[in-house]
Amino acid sequence: MAHFSVASLTQVVLLLIFICWTPSSTGAAFSLEEEFLQLKIQMKQVVKSFEAKDEQLKSLENKVEQLKSLESTAIELQAKVTVLEAKVEQQDSLLTSLLREKNECTAEATDSIPISNYPSAVAIPGIPSSCADLREIGHIWSGIFSVMGSAKMESVYCNFTLLTDDAGFQKWIGYVDVKSAPVYFYVQRNSNFGTENIPIPFDLALVNEGNAMDLTSGIFTAPAQGIYFFSFAGVARLYASSYAELTADLYLNGNLIGGILVRDTVGSADPLSPLSFQSTLNLKTGDRVWVQMNSGGTPSFLSDYTSYHHTHFTGFMLEEEIVASL
Template sequence: MNIGNCTEPGCYPRQIKYNASDRQIQALIQLSDDCFQYIWYYCRNSPFKYNGTVYAWWIDKDEKRNEFPSLENCDNLNDTLKFHSYQIEDKDKLPVTRVHFSNPFKGSGKHKVSRLYCSGKAKTQPMPRSCDDLQRMGHTLNGIYSVRGAKQIETVFCQFDKRYVEQEFQERIGYQDIKTKPTYFYVQKDKNFAERNVPLPFEITIVNIGGAMDLPSGVFTAPVNGTYFFSFAGLAQFPMLTGPDPVPVQRELGANLYKNGERIAISQVNIGYLVYPDNRSPITLQSTVSLGARDKVWIQLSIGISGGFLYDERHSEVDQGSHSHFNGWLLEEEI
């Protein structure tokens, strides 16, 4: 095509027409590994850019202006006929929708725009992350789909009759509570326990789905990354102080939640000096914790002045136990 004799920057426009619809072209680009398009230009005293003024450019699929690289064979105003070939390989810009040229110095210019060439099959994620990935995999029907989000499986509504750059192409609806491995436990004690600075062991398993809780050690090991909830309840006992004139003291017992050796939560019972025997008080603790796979969590006692312990005597006919309970479960998995 001859650009004629107009002299203003970009005054010659040419809309590029294709025999396929925009939707078909974009589907082809997304499904292909490589795509490219050529713009050829024959010039005589017809520059792309001269003395800081841009005279020629091309428009991409999003109606954005793109300049040609400055090349001597067109920009040096040589009176000899020169040829320039420009290849576009950026799939996010293809296809070319319009070209603009100018002939400010009364030379001559002729252009040619090639077909859109695509080859190969585009690679997609093993698990799709967007409607774009789903379309690359061959999905064409509008509907609700599951995709992999940043941390959870998410639900999206895909409108494949829209272009993927349009806002309506993908609408996120929410996330799905997907767990690759069910994890929850409920364990109990049946013995008194008064050791400090060690994980609290348990003797009775009510449920331990996933096997993440180890009773003899009292340690829970997270199987996957995620958010977990833990709850502990026990009965703190403080024996009566003896002697002719016992000194009043503040007596305390704490239940601490530890993560990888660091205390992250505490619940504590404080009791003043009392004369009647076997003072008992409930102690509870709840916490929501973010854990990585293989992180370890346990309960550990802290015992203050004049002692105290967790009371559990399952053998007693009166007190059938158990008074100490520990349970937890995976709230939400991060993928």
């Protein structure tokens, strides 16, 4: 595109003035000079106008180049969109094919099971206790299930593609830990105790879930039938003498289960001796468990201080015979 310079335009104007300048025009020199000045002013305005239009043309050319660049980018993006659309169509086709194969396999597996394996669902009394019970109430898909065993919940695998009497129809896996309610406690004393042959009472319960442990009486009452674990620990204070002893014993319903004995026959000055025991018991609902001490006629006692809590008793339910709670 051609651009006119200021120098070129000035030359044109001067040429016109030279042509018009003749000796006959000498008398009008001042008038011509004024016209020349006006023409010069107009020329400057024209030059400015040309320069402004030239800048506009340059700006338009830049915009055209930008539009061409955007058009090229748009073409590239359209090509990428086309490729992505083709990939989406391929994925849709593959998914449709996989779903069709899955439905066909499911239909074949269902058709291979004899219709006699799908009796009409009926209600049964109580909780299902076998895969046969599960089939009777309407289960048709093989899997792992919880059923009621003789005393606890049991986990079994049921293969409903087989007949009830077929080998492998039911496979026993193991027991399921089910409790009707959690039961555990941990209690402490904060003072000495020397009373013999009575349940040891306690002062502080750090936990007593189920409220089965009574602090005042020191007696634990089983809220449900099952297996329970107990642990006792304390410090015996054996008074100085030629012979001193102290026992801590576990009782169930007034019957001695077992205990721990500490004894001093040397006669040292007020020795301290730790004592502890653990026990696992099969309890029925309402059974009572406690710990009591005996000093064998000596002035020994369980030593404790307010801030130390040397005497501890803890217990919790390991397993519940859930069938007895239903």
